Amino acid sequence: RVLVGNKVSEGHSNYVMAYNMLTGIRVSVSRCSGIMKPLTEVDFRTTKKLAFDISGSELIPSSKYDFKFKDYAPQVFRSLRLLFGLDPADYLVSLTSKYILSELGSPGKSGSFFYYSRDYKFIIKTIHHSEHRQLRRILPQYYNHIKENPKTLISQFYGLHRVKMPWGRNAGLRKVHFIVMNNIFPPAKDIRSQYDLKGSLAGRITRTPTTNSELARTIVLKDQNWLKEEKTLKLGPQKAKDFLNQLRSDVDLLERLNIMDYSLLVGIHYEPNRLKKNNTPETLMSFEGRSELRATDYLNNDLDEVYYVGVIDCLTNYSFFKKVETLWRSLSHKRAEVSAVPPMEYGERFYQFVRNSVDSHLIRKQC
Ligand code: ATP
Numbered sequence: 382r383v384l385v386g387n388k389v390s391e392g393h394s395n396y397v398m399a400y401n402m403l404t405g406i407r408v409s410v411s412r413c414s415g416i417m418k419p420l421t422e423v424d425f426r427t428t429k430k431l432a433f434d435i436s437g438s439e440l441i442p443s444s445k446y447d448f449k450f451k452d453y454a455p456q457v458f459r460s461l462r463l464l465f466g467l468d469p470a471d472y473l474v475s476l477t478s479k480y481i482l483s484e485l486g487s488p489g490k491s492g493s494f495f496y497y498s499r500d501y502k503f504i505i506k507t508i509h510h511s512e513h514r515q516l517r518r519i520l521p522q523y524y525n526h527i528k529e530n531p532k533t534l535i536s537q538f539y540g541l542h543r544v545k546m547p548w549g550r551n552a553g554l555r556k557v558h559f560i561v562m563n564n565i566f567p568p569a570k571d572i573r574s575q576y577d578l579k580g581s582l583a584g585r586i587t588r589t590p591t592t593n594s595e596l597a598r599t600i601v602l603k604d605q606n607w608l609k610e611e612k613t614l615k616l617g618p619q620k621a622k623d624f625l626n627q628l629r630s631d632v633d634l635l636e637r638l639n640i641m642d643y644s645l646l647v648g649i650h651y652e653p654n655r656l657k658k659n660n661t662p663e664t665l666m667s668f669e670g671r672s673e674l675r676a677t678d679y680l681n682n683d684l685d686e687v688y689y690v691g692v693i694d695c696l697t698n699y700s701f702f703k704k705v706e707t708l709w710r711s712l713s714h715k716r717a718e719v720s721a722v723p724p725m726e727y728g729e730r731f732y733q734f735v736r737n738s739v740d741s742h743l744i745r746k747q748c
């Protein structure tokens with residue numbers, strides 16, 4: 382796999398923040414152990430604070446820097462990690478071993494920072510205060526959805542935390558909220574191209590002047606690229622049904638929660654035809670935080686297409702800000718093409734776009 386992102390080691394401008402994030406997770410998550418009791422309403426509102434300093438104390442080990450760490454609903458996220466099938470020890474090893482992360486040079490417009498865990502299994506995303514509030518607000522419904530939909534395509538959230546630390550020359554304190562989530566793409570497989578699909582068209586194009594295939598695969602393509610390249614998810618009837626049913630139920634939840642601006646992230650991997658298992662079940666495969674879909678009976682230069690898919694960036698509430706954006710943008714664009722539309726409209730447009738992108742026919746092999 383091509384390594385994307387820069388290693389965050391000592392001297393990197395965000396090294397201290399990354400170090401504090403991982404130190405906080407290590408201490409807080411490893412202490413959240415003991416017998417699991419059934420969750421109560423209170424668990425969803427509980428927060429836990431830890432103060433770290435260079436000298437340490439009886440209760441908290443010393444750390445390289447002074448900072449404060451806040452863990453939100455620790456028992457709920459512990460239970461979620463269990464529902465998602467994560468091993469508690471592996472989780473800590475992935476996130477804290479040797480404190481190395483790689484930073485993805487802010488791929489979105491939002492100003493969030495993205496970090497991969499050392500083994501590329503997990504992604505840490507810094508989030509805006511409003512997204513943090515949104516996640517806390519929807520946590521009970523999200524939790525129930527996960528319980529009822531173990532194969533959900535929606536981002537798997539493993540933790541919500543905050544670090545508070547000195548920032549900048551005048552050393553004012555800054556609070557940074559962040560989430561830990563699944564990497565939609567498997568660490569060991571080569572993703573040849575990736576698409577971020579919202580179902581809207583305005584501005585949804587990535588111009589790719591590069592002929593360098595190594596570089597091209599690190600570029601995130603969008604809706605207009607998808608349509609122009611006539612891409613489809615070649616799933617055949619049964620997988621198409623399973624996938625769309627799951628997506629339908631996920632979109633219903635996001636609509637109910639007044640959420641919008643999310644995308645379906647699709648990564649395409651090519652696998653030699655002969656590796657294909659004859660008894661591949663006709664379903665949406667879900668394991669280790671990833672949803673994998675194999676193209677059905679499709680011969681493509683002896684290569685099979687395998688898709689890794691997930692619904693990402695799903696913490697944007699249709700707030701006042703978005704209402705203003707809708708009004709402003711609708712002056713210059715056709716409504717259906719604008720991305721900031723109310724959640725119901727957004728969800729239906731999104732679902733229809735994906736549905737139209739699914740090829741549910743069985744394509745006969747030409748051999
Ligand atoms: P904006 O609001 O401008 O879209 P953002 O900062 O909220 O930006 P996201 O939309 O969450 O960012 O993600 C930006 C890109 O980062 C995605 O298009 C994708 O390439 C990558 N990415 C985000 N989350 C994941 C994930 N869970 N697994 C793999 N890649 C991801």
Ligand code: CA
Binds near residue numbers: 489642643644693694
């Ligand atoms: Ca996004």
Ligand code: CA
Binds near residue numbers: 491642694
């Ligand atoms: Ca966003």
